[in-house]
Amino acid sequence: MTTDTNDTPEAPITLLIVDDHPVVRDGLRGMFESTPDFTVLAEAANGVEAVALATAHDPDVILMDLRMPGGGGVDAIAELTRLRSRAKVLVLTTYDTDSDTLPAIEAGATGYLLKDAPRDELFTAVRAAAQGRTVLSPAVASRLVSAVQTPGNGPLSAREREVLALVAKGTSNREIARVLFISEATVKTHLTHLYCKLGVKDRAAAVATAYERGILGPVGP
Template identity: 85%
Template structure:
């Protein structure tokens, strides 16, 4: 049993998922669910009001995604730790969430005991990554130049090649300008360039575009 009760905020756009998680944590005396949010904007507002130890954050939600919410929680300096709980494990989801300030990243198929352990670790500020995510990040660090562009990064690059601004890209792809900048940073790193023009030139050279 934990030395103290860990307080939680559950963020997911599916009521069934929220109810299931609430029931799971309610069955243990180690945890207390303070509230639920259905999108990122609501999550930020409730986290500021309820002051939970840990925010269980889904990523892709209409009305406000998880990455932007994590970045805003970090910007505000709230004490809560964010544990991403999602079905998505691609680099285009994982890396922006971690860079925005998430303490951990877990997939929704994680067993109950693994989830409980991850929440306890997150509450202590410890990094928690699902095995699949951890191995991918290790591979990326070992061979950063050989990483292929994600689907989203490729979409951003195609729009950049057409002379589209960050604001316009955000509107076309239904993401925030901050997320566009994050994708640009990642694809610059993968292509070994420092600006938009060089990215487009290298992408044509490598046959990524055209």
């Protein structure tokens, strides 16, 4: 009789928990360590510690708070993106305001959940984040949709101009992400914003409109 060796259980998802409140860290550690699906590698009390520990431990997913003394979450996410960290960052915070949500996602966060998320929803979100899928709580998703659907004739941001210039060269989203050291999800967010500001629905129209308005330089000599 032969033994089937294909039933080897999958390795647990490794985590780094980042929060300035020890009680929150303890609660999250206990929650995740209650199941063999997850392993908590380390805890950090601020963004600076988070970057150092992420570099040292190479977790699959980082649960990142945003507002922390000694180093905030958005700066940490941006630094991890710059360092091309393998870890996926899932923001877990109390705040869902535009001033918190958009910068975190633009910095490279894979997902954004609020701390009142049920246990099962949090587990599902971490699994999805580990696979590189974007995860947004309903409240945050609604805010993002509202932000990009609001008629906006305002000027493009510097990063939106960079994305648009690369689009004009025929650069793919994946390559844009590599060149600008941001995630593909962030590239898509920038594209959605600039489509709204330009009043267009696709890449070709965005480029054409940008040339018409002088946002991009003239083609040719």
